[in-house]
Amino acid sequence: MSEDDQLIAELEIQHLAPEQQQRVLENLRLQIGEALVKDFDDAQLAEYQAIIDDDTETINKWLADNAPDYKASIAYQQLSEGYDGQPESVSPDKVYAYMAWVEKNSPGLAETVAQVKAEVKDNIDSYK
Amino acid sequence: MSETEPTFSPRPTDERDELARLEAQLAKKKVEVNGNTEFGKYDTTVPNEGEDTYQTYLDQRPAEGVVRDGESFRDNGKFASADAYAEQNGTAEAHYDEVNGIETEVPSTNFEDLSFMQLASELAKANELGDRAGAQEIRAAAEHKIMDQITRPGYETADAETEYADEVARFNATADKLSKTAPNEVAEATTVQPPLETESVPTSAYDSEEEEEAGEATPVSPNVALDSPINIPEANPTSIEVELPVFTEVTPDANEQVLLNGKNVAKEGYMTLPDGTKLFRVTNAEGETLWAGENVLEVSNLDDAEVQAEPDNAEKEGRFARVKAWAAANKEKHFDNFSNKYMAKLFTMYNSVLDYRTNDSMDSGEIDRIRNVNRKALIIGGAALGVLGLIGIGVSLTEHAGDTDTSSLPDMGNGDGGASAEGQAAADAAAAEAAQHTAEEAATTQLFDIPRGQGGLELFRNLGIDPSKWAANAPNFPSMFPNDFTVMDGGGIGIKHSGWISPEAQEFIKKLR
Numbered sequence: 001m002s003e004d005d006q007l008i009a010e011l012e013i014q015h016l017a018p019e020q021q022q023r024v025l026e027n028l029r030l031q032i033g034e035a036l037v038k039d040f041d042d043a044q045l046a047e048y049q050a051i052i053d054d055d056t057e058t059i060n061k062w063l064a065d066n067a068p069d070y071k072a073s074i075a076y077q078q079l080s081e082g083y084d085g086q087p088e089s090v091s092p093d094k095v096y097a098y099m100a101w102v103e104k105n106s107p108g109l110a111e112t113v114a115q116v117k118a119e120v121k122d123n124i125d126s127y128k
Numbered sequence: 129m130s131e132t133e134p135t136f137s138p139r140p141t142d143e144r145d146e147l148a149r150l151e152a153q154l155a156k157k158k159v160e161v162n163g164n165t166e167f168g169k170y171d172t173t174v175p176n177e178g179e180d181t182y183q184t185y186l187d188q189r190p191a192e193g194v195v196r197d198g199e200s201f202r203d204n205g206k207f208a209s210a211d212a213y214a215e216q217n218g219t220a221e222a223h224y225d226e227v228n229g230i231e232t233e234v235p236s237t238n239f240e241d242l243s244f245m246q247l248a249s250e251l252a253k254a255n256e257l258g259d260r261a262g263a264q265e266i267r268a269a270a271e272h273k274i275m276d277q278i279t280r281p282g283y284e285t286a287d288a289e290t291e292y293a294d295e296v297a298r299f300n301a302t303a304d305k306l307s308k309t310a311p312n313e314v315a316e317a318t319t320v321q322p323p324l325e326t327e328s329v330p331t332s333a334y335d336s337e338e339e340e341e342a343g344e345a346t347p348v349s350p351n352v353a354l355d356s357p358i359n360i361p362e363a364n365p366t367s368i369e370v371e372l373p374v375f376t377e378v379t380p381d382a383n384e385q386v387l388l389n390g391k392n393v394a395k396e397g398y399m400t401l402p403d404g405t406k407l408f409r410v411t412n413a414e415g416e417t418l419w420a421g422e423n424v425l426e427v428s429n430l431d432d433a434e435v436q437a438e439p440d441n442a443e444k445e446g447r448f449a450r451v452k453a454w455a456a457a458n459k460e461k462h463f464d465n466f467s468n469k470y471m472a473k474l475f476t477m478y479n480s481v482l483d484y485r486t487n488d489s490m491d492s493g494e495i496d497r498i499r500n501v502n503r504k505a506l507i508i509g510g511a512a513l514g515v516l517g518l519i520g521i522g523v524s525l526t527e528h529a530g531d532t533d534t535s536s537l538p539d540m541g542n543g544d545g546g547a548s549a550e551g552q553a554a555a556d557a558a559a560a561e562a563a564q565h566t567a568e569e570a571a572t573t574q575l576f577d578i579p580r581g582q583g584g585l586e587l588f589r590n591l592g593i594d595p596s597k598w599a600a601n602a603p604n605f606p607s608m609f610p611n612d613f614t615v616m617d618g619g620g621i622g623i624k625h626s627g628w629i630s631p632e633a634q635e636f637i638k639k640l641r
Contacts, residue, residue, distance in 0.1 A: 002457035003517045010611045026481040032512050033505030072528045078455035090466045102511040110635035
């Protein structure tokens with residue numbers, strides 16, 4: 001089951017039209033991001049901004065410092081499958097780093113997400 | 129003065145015949161009219177003052193209502209429901225207005241308010257009916273919307289003219305495809321269960337994130353592992369019938385499996401959705417028939433190295449399988465977070481999530497700043513859900529492939545390349561410890577795949593957590609993890625469902641150990 005489908009089931013919004021479901025899910029992601037950002041300082045935010053802005057030097061350095069053997073991880077191997085290395089293609093290193101960074105820098109990740117999910121679920125009508 | 133005899137001259141024969149014929153016609157007509165009069169054909173109804181239409185009749189009798197009750201009608205003093213009111217207020221009003229010769233204005237559809245997909249659907253219908261004027265109106269509305277999007281303040285495009293033409297062509301192609309898909313019929317949206325003979329295509333899918341390409345609207349998300357009926361959204365009143373594929377039986381084969389709650393089960397058959405996606409029928413441990421979507425695992429397609437690395441290690445194989453299934457279902461979504469196409473869509477879409485906390489009084493610079501902040505939050509939120517998605521299937525992002533041969537991987541570490549014997553021994557020990565830890569974690573995680581009927585206390589015991597901690601924490605669980613725990617009828621706390629508990633609940637409970 002995809003993450004979206006799992007979330008749709010968790011939030012019990014199967015009855016909504018697809019575009020309304022996507023609206024709820026995008027708002028959920030935004031709210032989760034906002035909740036997590038509160039715990040980051042400026043340096044952390046700048047580092048993450050560099051990662052998502054495709055700053056290869058920052059990505060490589062962060063991975064070397066924080067997940068030196070990331071290429072051996074099962075998740076990375078799946079993410080990198082099919083990567084053609086073309087300049088216009090999104091690098092699996094970047095996608096891996098964008099998730100690993102959040103995992104590393106958000107000790108209360110699970111609790112925060114659970115709380116935001118509950119809030120969004122309670123306010124589904126406002127996202128329609 | 130003498131009277132003179134009147135002169136009689138016999139009528140000619142043909143005139144007498146004509147008179148007889150007309151008298152016979154008169155007699156026949158009298159019978160006809162009298163009969164019609166008796167049957168009330170010429171009765172007229174004079175409305176009460178101020179009640180020229182059925183609506184005005186209703187308006188003056190707000191407390192009255194004759195509503196349908198099964199096969200009969202009843203007057204309960206008021207309308208039973210909005211539908212009952214609408215039923216009389218709509219069709220009946222039109223009927224009485226027609227009887228009284230009162231012309232009523234036909235409400236026109238405001239095409240500007242419809243989504244692109246709805247417009248495409250309307251265009252398909254108009255084309256089907258040969259309503260050229262309607263089709264022209266719909267096209268104009270669509271073109272207007274496209275122009276609005278492209279000329280939206282803050283939106284930059286290298287070639288607006290080409291983009292406009294592309295979008296218009298895409299819209300027309302979608303309408304054409306809908307016309308071909310549904311040659312005659314437009315049906316009410318409904319809820320169906322597979323397999324049925326027909327399936328409804330939600331027309332608003334055009335606007336959904338997955339539908340980037342023209343005409344690729346699908347009736348059901350292919351990503352869903354369906355253990356529930358396919359629900360066609362009620363909020364989507366217009367849909368088009370298309371044929372559902374025929375279910376095809378397959379012989380259960382160990383090499384053709386579906387990942388279900390972390391376990392591989394054999395396919396029993398499949399049906400192919402209109403977009404080519406297959407839904408596979410499987411049976412779970414409880415004997416229930418389920419439908420599984422994209423997370424299909426074909427073991428035969430796994431890399432040989434993966435299968436052969438540890439053929440006897442079911443848990444490891446399961447982890448590989450789960451991550452592979454996770455990647456199949458979610459990889460594209462995470463990569464899309466960084467695609468220009470997706471971001472361009474978010475930045476140009478009216479009232480997109482990026483507009484959160486912006487308002488019309490802000491200047492464009494301020495709006496752009498907030499949109500970029502929102503973009504970052506959106507990406508962080510997506511990453512968080514990705515991390516938890518992996519945790520939810522019992523795999524951490526950094527979990528290694530274990531025995532996978534990493535000798536060919538580039539050296540990301542200290543770089544001296546010539547490890548000493550002690551160093552090698554320490555590395556081996558560390559690797560063994562890590563592998564042991566990983567195996568223990570995986571075994572623990574597996575316990576969160578709740579069998580039907582298992583309670584929370586039993587889960588805590590299985591995890592080696594003191595039962596007193598269940599008593600202390602359980603009352604908070606329904607509010608903390610409403611998707612996983614619930615207050616039962618007797619007031620106790622129970623696990624809400626069988627299968628995997630959410631990642632966040634898993635994390636919390638693990639910390640209680």
